Amino acid sequence: MGKKRTTSGEGRERQRLPARRFRIAAPRADSADGGSFFFPLLGLTDRGFSDCPDLKMSRVTTALGGSVLTGRTMHCHLDAPANAISVCRDAAQVVVAGRSIFKIYAIEEEQFVEKLNLRVGRKPSLNLSCADVVWHQMDENLLATAATNGVVVTWNLGRPSRNKQDQLFTEHKRTVNKVCFHPTEAHVLLSGSQDGFMKCFDLRRKDSVSTFSGEATEAGQGRWASLPVAQRCILRILHSFAHGLMRDAESRANEAQESWGCPDYPLGLCSGPQAGQSESVRDVQFSIRDYFTFASTFENGNVQLWDIRRPDRCERMFTAHNGPVFCCDWHPEDRGWLATGGRDKMVKVWDMTTHRAKEMHCVQTIASVARVKWRPECRHHLATCSMMVDHNIYVWDVRRPFVPAAMFEEHRDVTTGIAWRHPHDPSFLLSGSKDSSLCQHLFRDASQPVERANPEGLCYGLFGDLAFAAKESLVAAESGRKPYTGDRRHPIFFKRKLDPAEPFAGLASSALSVFETEPGGGGMRWFVDTAERYALAGRPLAELCDHNAKVARELGRNQVAQTWTMLRIIYCSPGLVPTANLNHSVGKGGSCGLPLMNSFNLKDMAPGLGSETRLDRSKGDTRSDTVLLDSSATLITNEDNEETEGSDVPADYLLGDVEGEEDELYLLDPEHTHPEEPECVLPQEAFPLRHEIVDTPPGPEHLQDKADSPHVSGSEADVASLAPVDSSFSLLSVSHALYDSRLPPDFFSVLVRDMLHFYAEQGDVQMAVSVLIILGERVRKDIDEQTQEHWYTSYIDLLQRFRLWNVSNEVVKLSTSRAVSCLNQASTTLHVNCSHCKRPMSNRGWVCDRCHRCASMCAVCHHVVKGLFVWCQGCSHGGHLQHIMKWLEGSSHCPAGCGHLCEYS
């Protein structure tokens, strides 16, 4: 790989370079063969820090180009829980620090390999109980740890001895929560502690250079201004920082020595503010772009922005969170974007460039946010982990603040440290956890809740309307976020295409519309109308059928209308007419019945009737007529009536379950069909008596007229062409045998039953139930009771959904199924009060359990009334009906002797 070694001298350049562009490369003996590791194509220029003799030998400039990091999702077991991790800038090593662990692991292709244990020495030292660790991003040999006892330790891996400990700063009084190296200055280290102070160290000195107090107020009160010594010192630091970059390393180092090493530096003054006044510091982070700036976060929810040159006061302070702010991270590219995470479960992104910190984004996580790290190369992504409850690591797109873009679920306990493996590779994330494991996560292996998220909602409404919520175009979302511009009636959002290349590109929003579907598409208007208008009882069968047929036709449901008409034909025969009276009114009945029947019945008749059958039929007809006339008005026997020719034809047509010869249909002579019309109407005797039967055969003349008109045939054709849409049908003719022989009693019932099943199957349980009710006993016996009950309950349920309570009640009342008719009873409650104490009777028995007396005693005979109990509503005394009646004959006073003048209505 394009790796070249240079000595420090060769690599030295004297030109000015942007801060980020100079690097020191430590020896990469471990990874010399790992050429696959990616190094960014940055101008890696050795600036030569010759003041560090330890590093001199190891200075290597590595310019690895082109290759990428490889690896897989993997984890290794640590001996102890981790508190923090940090990655070496070579992206090949990671350091894990915890209360009782401090190790360096090499990240290899397939596994982590322990490389170095930095916990040496017999005695466990509190100095080694690490709360945080940071690996210098310029110097591969330099590490710093923050100890729980307040000590800040630096480590030099270049030391020949086993103990790599370099320097020890014991200035903090309490746990140091965070250490942070300056991104570009090799020797500047910042620490933040529970004691409320932040300290800046120069690694070439034995103690801190400056101390910042979290308690300091914004635009300081001049506490330090009155201290000329400190002021001078600070100015010199400034000088050193500002000019360090452009100087020759050596001279710069000298100057720094000079300025920072001021021997009589008033340290006491530096730590000026009293401990205890300050809020604990949770995190400190040098700005990546602003050379002098660092941010610090506090337990009281504040975030401060400091200029490293001015320890007296912070540049800016604002309250970022409700409760402690545990972490912050500067955006690697966008100068001035700071992400903060707090116990309030939020991650906020602030724009620090404006005069006042402006909240740009707010991500709401599930648990308190312990760490936050921007994802490299992904402008809007950041990773978070929590310090309690939630063990997962999330990667969020700050523009989708509610759903994580990715989720890593490997850890079994709280994740304590996260780090992106390489500052320019977005796919590798390393993490350490309390479960004593170190993990490398691959972004592509992450579970992506967003992918699971359903972008659409769909619901079929009661009235056949559809509610549909769909993700809106991200383009639209970006440009103004106005989902409903323009004409609201058009679902323009359906047409927008998402850019598949960037499925997660922007704000997500949805548009919700309610659609109306046409009746054919499932609209339920017809259902309501039909339910309301159908007549189910109280009129003769024929009238009911006619009425319902009319309703159906008016609602455009021709097939249903037809069915009703045919039912009428099947079950209402002229022969049924019980009295001579009605027989006389044949002509009348016909004329009133026909208009309803319309062209449909004509057409229906037609196919089935072969000319040959006609004579037989008329014979049969006469026969049945005579029979019927013979039979008395009340009782008509079944056997004689079922067999009528005309009627079965429509039924067959409808149900399509009888084989027929279609040829025959076309041979039909219209004239032949008409005389048969009257015969189509069948007598059926099982009809409830309360229904008066007024039906009569249609007048033949009338039929003749109708049939002759060309209009009829035209409508026939229409119907035929329409029919295929709705139902299975085959035209058939009935074999002659049927007419010749007597039909079995249940012949039609079977067909009707099939028809009911057909409708029910189509989802039109309304039809099934309506027919069931109207025909009553005629069909009931053919359909098993469970099915009937099922239809009833389904229909009642539907009616109730549409709030058609009256219809529903009528159906319940008219139903013959026991389970259904008891529905009304089941929901009726009778509340009874005790006649003595006037309290509600809780028990079922006769004794009131409050006053322990029998509730309904007869005031006359003093026995418990178990049957009818009559009582005076004035005094609530009463008794057996007979007794009270008898008593009242003699006296109008209450038999109980209460003196009330009882009144009974």
Added chain:
Amino acid sequence: MVSVINTVDTSHEDMIHDAQMDYYGTRLATCSSDRSVKIFDVRNGGQILIADLRGHEGPVWQVAWAHPMYGNILASCSYDRKVIIWREENGTWEKSHEHAGHDSSVNSVCWAPHDYGLILACGSSDGAISLLTYTGEGQWEVKKINNAHTIGCNAVSWAPAVVPGSLIDQPSGQKPNYIKRFASGGCDNLIKLWKEEEDGQWKEEQKLEAHSDWVRDVAWAPSIGLPTSTIASCSQDGRVFIWTCDDASGNTWSPKLLHKFNDVVWHVSWSITANILAVSGGDNKVTLWKESVDGQWVCISDVNKGQGSVSASVTEGQQNEQ
């Protein structure tokens, strides 16, 4: 064919994941990634915000209305691993119960048919399905089916209440002894049917295999009409299957491919009479399907006509319709 009658301005701040109309079709509940659940009155094409329910700490995936005989009750499930049951009391909606028994995102909730009482089935990404039964006094009893679907359960749907066996075996007048069943779909590409045993334990009754990717939604058709059981399922693989079972014991289910879409199919929803199926896919399109006479499913409507591919059967269906 299909026209928009109402565009609801939900003012949700993020994507909407579910929208459900209540029993009477008058109210619409929506839930979103923005952690809120909103209820709108949509009577007569209106859209009045009735309630904005906040209590979840993550995206809310699904909502479900309980039968009105129990009052106005809405259940919602969320990424925050919780199921919340909301209840309207004197005109105000409040959290009535919170179920936190899952270890991962809860993806689906569905109320059992009202005949069984208040029972809620919840399917979660932790692979488990939990069943919450209201036992009165604000108490909920929890039963959990662990490892119902490996990797996760995406959808649950109850079978309509049907009395098992014929009525002949049924002692008349007695309260029918229902067999409770529901279907679930998961990341193991399976649809599973669950049945409550006599001892109250839930047992896997059937495993329906046909999908080649995550099952996104299952919908058990309302039982209006014949006792045939029908289930619609849709999947990440773009396929929608209609499963039918004619046999009373419920053991033999046969799948029929309704259509293979080019994108993920997210939802299937039956019309209340179970004769039309609405399908919504990843292409932001809703199609309506109806079974034709010969048992083929044809597309009768397409809200996004002219967009995307229209299959032969679709065209045919539309022609038939006209």
